[in-house]
Amino acid sequence: MLLFSFEKIVDSINAWLNNTFSPNMVLFFQLLFTAVFAMTVFALLGLILVLMERKVAAFMQIRMGPNRVGPKGMFQTVADTMKLVVKESLTPDGADKFLFNLAPYLVMISAMLILAPIAFAKGFQIWDINIGVLYVSAISSVAVIGILMAGWASNNKYSLMGAMRSGAQIVSYELSAGLSIISIVVLSGSLSISGIIQSQADGWWIFKGHIPVLLSFMIFMIAITAETNRAPFDLAEAESELTAGFHTEYAGMKFALFFLAEYINIFIMCAIGAILFLGGWMPLHFGNWEAFNHIMDYIPSSIWFMGKTFALIFLMMWFRWTFPRLRIDQLLQLEWKYLLPIGMINLLVVTLMAIMGWHF
């Protein structure tokens, strides 16, 4: 018996809407609720993630982190956001005004669009498109356009240099991330998110697929750290070397959007990682250990999902506060000379494994 399930809430809302309104109005209200939900999720996630980053950093650096604003510093992000909102949003003189203003929205929108196929809990998915994984991969590439736009439109040689570096980095690491995603698609036989999660009903892929999938997972984690411009791959925004990269000239609300988009990207990428490798909302099942599986089912699926995602986010934050930065040529070398060949060979091995049935 589940304690509460999002599925029931969604079903009951749908039922009420259908009873009260005409079909067109129902659609309209569904879209409205979805939009409100998406924006709330964003705002909340932004709040939580920024604070989490600062507290995790403090934990690793033997200090306390923000602890003044609100109990245990919980409202720190609210204060930060208010500060950014009241700041003057300057547009530099020679900047291309239209592109300059559009860029942060483009990055935000691509982050929001990826939210659609993610399954937060059993049956709680905005859009279970049958090519879910392909959709995610495609939309995440759109964010690069926003970054390049930001760098170009700033009319600043350093923004441009930083944007080019960022662009090269993101485009390169998308390949590795894509290869890792494909290895799971091969194993589960489905591109849709719900299909992939269902295939993990008897165990998560990271356990079922043993070594090759573990390798895929490691490559995936490295690739998404690079895609979201986080340390140790954050040369494009390294303060002690160059300017702050493509978002140098942005201030105030526009900078807040970039900042928020970065953290939402981290959440989304880790959510995809959790879905593909760690089973999404599927509790920890082991083959046919009925009693064990039954106990695991008691924990609600939303908690499983959030737990896994936040564990991966913690891992990414751990990377940031431990490792020094890679130089841009070392970064690209890592991708093209090491990760990509290993990824391709791994994909062949996984395919072989899937055909011969050598996984659990």
Add this chain to the structure above:
Amino acid sequence: MNNDELKIKITGLFPSATFEEGTEWINISINPSELLAVAPVLRNDPALLFDFLFCLTCIDWKTHFTMVYHFSSTLYRHNLVVKSNLDRENPIIESLSHMWRTAEFHEREVYDLFGVKFLHHPDLRRLFLTDEWKGFPLRKDFEDPVNMINL
């Protein structure tokens, strides 16, 4: 080599150099025109091998300047001090920066603070003060009514 042996060797090489008495290391005084003849010998002579110029400075004795070079050998660990008196009105001396690269910065500093011109220096400009500064602060007759407080 210890001080006595060094004294004998230097006297042999440069008979015109004068020695100071009662100092910790051998101090020799030469003419500024002789510097370019003396320096390569100090650097390349196999018994001397002074390859480490560790201090280059200037002293303003109200009537004349004295350039002071402190040399040391990383192999033999002996030290030598070479001095040269310069005319206060027109202080010019050859640069040593082609032999000891550390002299490049040190000579710029002496030019900046004392006004001594170094011939054939690759880049003789002021080092610490701005390019438009007038005057040479470390000279004893430097007056700056705004910034200097005389105790």
Add this chain to the structure above:
Amino acid sequence: MIEELGTTTEGDLVINIGPQHPATHGVLHLKVTLNGETIKNVEPHLGYIHRSIEKMCESLSYRQFIYSTSRMDYLSSHINNHGCALCVEKGLQVEIPSRAQYIRIILDELTRVASHELWWGAMAMDLGAFTPFFHSFREREMITDIMEETCGARLTMNYIVPGGLMADIHPNFQNSVKKFILQFKKTIGEYEELLTGNIIFQNRMKGVGYLTKEDAISYGCTGPTARGSGVSCDVRKYAPYEIYDKLVFDEVLETEGDSFARYMVRIREMSQSIRIIEQLIDNIPEGDFQAKTKVVLKLPKGEFYSKVETARGEFGVYIVSDGAATPYRIKFRSPGFSNLSVLNHISKGYKLGDLVAMMGTLDLVIPDIDR
């Protein structure tokens, strides 16, 4: 922080790094000429913190001028003061009681460890690893607490006077130092794992900024900068002062000459300093902490030079005296000045990202250079 100044006709880019740095080097202004990402020329512009200390010292007494050197290389303030005091004592020909000698050396070595700890943390931060900074400051805090108890100040410790020390040590001194040594030995292994053994870090440091032995001597580099290239230049070994000739410690030399070698030299020097402290801390002899000297010191007519080994290299004090109560001319031979002059030479042909690694391993403190 960075401004683009303009391109030269060959398509080179001239950018400014500094004078305001987010890192810890101080106010250093570098004009870097780049061709794409490759460095063609680095020109340091100095003087942002030039206080003309040498001229000021001409109007200070022999007891007063020593403390202006604390403000020069503020991370090795004890050692700088020690150098000045040695020079004055050489002129006065006064014998220092052995109690003062022991304590001076313990404080010198503690200062060296504190300076290297800060260097380590700051350098990690420059390369993007933010956490080691906090860890190294935890140890440095212990040292500054010892300094505060003994000397009354945390950074500019005006404790050494010509003749010995200004006051006797705190009774808690030996226990605090021993506690620090225990803590240090526990954590030095952590540092090795966290940063030195990290492959990303090694890739950024190995092969970057080669300095040959001949160049190091010619450019006048001293200290760990030169020892990383195999130049044996430790003043404590070749011209020992105080009781260094009786102590057992190694001069750390590496022959590679790249940034990683210079980094390893400093890390090992920390352990050597702890070794020296351990030999001394239990054997501090009883006696005076200060030799009897006149209140107003007058050095006889003549010139005096003394050198000490600071955390950055060889610090020389050259006093020219004409018999008055204030020096006639003082020249401070600062190690950073010569170490900086080699930056242009070693950075040719490397990328802009490597410049940070190179500056970090040269360990520059700009007030030391500008005086």
